[in-house]
Amino acid sequence: MGTCEPFRICRNTWVIPQLEEAPPVGCFFLNSAVITGAEPVVIDTGTPVNRTRWLEHLGSIVDPTDVRWIFISHDDVDHAGNLAPLMELCPKAIVLTSWFAVGRMVSTDGIDLPMNRIRFVNDGDEVDIGDRKLRALLPPIFDNPTTRGVFDPSTGFYWAADCFGAPVPGFVPEADDVPAADWREGFLMLHRMLSPWHTMLDHRRYGAAVVDRLQALPITTVASAHGPVVRGSRITDGFRMLRELPHTGAYQPFTQHDLQSWIDTASTVGPIDAATA
Numbered sequence: 001m002g003t004c005e006p007f008r009i010c011r012n013t014w015v016i017p018q019l020e021e022a023p024p025v026g027c028f029f030l031n032s033a034v035i036t037g038a039e040p041v042v043i044d045t046g047t048p049v050n051r052t053r054w055l056e057h058l059g060s061i062v063d064p065t066d067v068r069w070i071f072i073s074h075d076d077v078d079h080a081g082n083l084a085p086l087m088e089l090c091p092k093a094i095v096l097t098s099w100f101a102v103g104r105m106v107s108t109d110g111i112d113l114p115m116n117r118i119r120f121v122n123d124g125d126e127v128d129i130g131d132r133k134l135r136a137l138l139p140p141i142f143d144n145p146t147t148r149g150v151f152d153p154s155t156g157f158y159w160a161a162d163c164f165g166a167p168v169p170g171f172v173p174e175a176d177d178v179p180a181a182d183w184r185e186g187f188l189m190l191h192r193m194l195s196p197w198h199t200m201l202d203h204r205r206y207g208a209a210v211v212d213r214l215q216a217l218p219i220t221t222v223a224s225a226h227g228p229v230v231r232g233s234r235i236t237d238g239f240r241m242l243r244e245l246p247h248t249g250a251y252q253p254f255t256q257h258d259l260q261s262w263i264d265t266a267s268t269v270g271p272i273d274a275a276t277a
């Protein structure tokens, strides 16, 4: 399902989508983004399984030799999975990352990250990209300790990494086009899965530490790796749900009983076990 095309979400800002089926809840995006300003920025790098298509999509938005910055929100493979080939294609690009993320990528992926092509960008840091200054900002919910989102004050665009995601019924790029009840259910499900420690949060400290700070910004457009683009009143709704999380119970994962029922259903269609095929 990775055939959907890149789309512009606000001035100089594009999403490169990838869509994967995730039965029985629908589909999940595995997005990345590009800012095509004076010094183009690639934000996250897609997945290795979609590498050829992702690189084609990137090339349809910007000449890779013009790319000056590669912002890695965190080192999960669905965000940093094409970093190595991207660095080769973008010889002028500096990787915006962190010491911890570099260590994790070098030691587990074996990626070559020369020090003169890295800049450490921690939560709250700004990066001057010629015609604007981007600011790295922690999203309220994340699944990896190296995570930082990024805010573009010139457009009000915020890249939320894994936060603000939700399943979709198909290629539905705008959250406004997902029925509100479905979006709410999927949004809460994904955030409870991503950060199972939500049940341990002091809601006042969590709200003041990360939600207030982000919501105070003039954000107009939220894009994330795993959901449709969020705008307008849906941004307010999203922040409200993020504040609800400490009060929601633990996510109840699918069980072996669920898996067996899926196997039983599939076996009525045809053999699924190689030994019986």
Ligand SMILES: [Fe+2]
Residues within 6 Å of the ligand: 074, 076, 143, 144, 162
């Ligand atoms: Fe992640």
Ligand SMILES: [Fe+2]
Residues within 6 Å of the ligand: 076, 078, 079, 161, 162, 225, 226
């Ligand atoms: Fe992710």
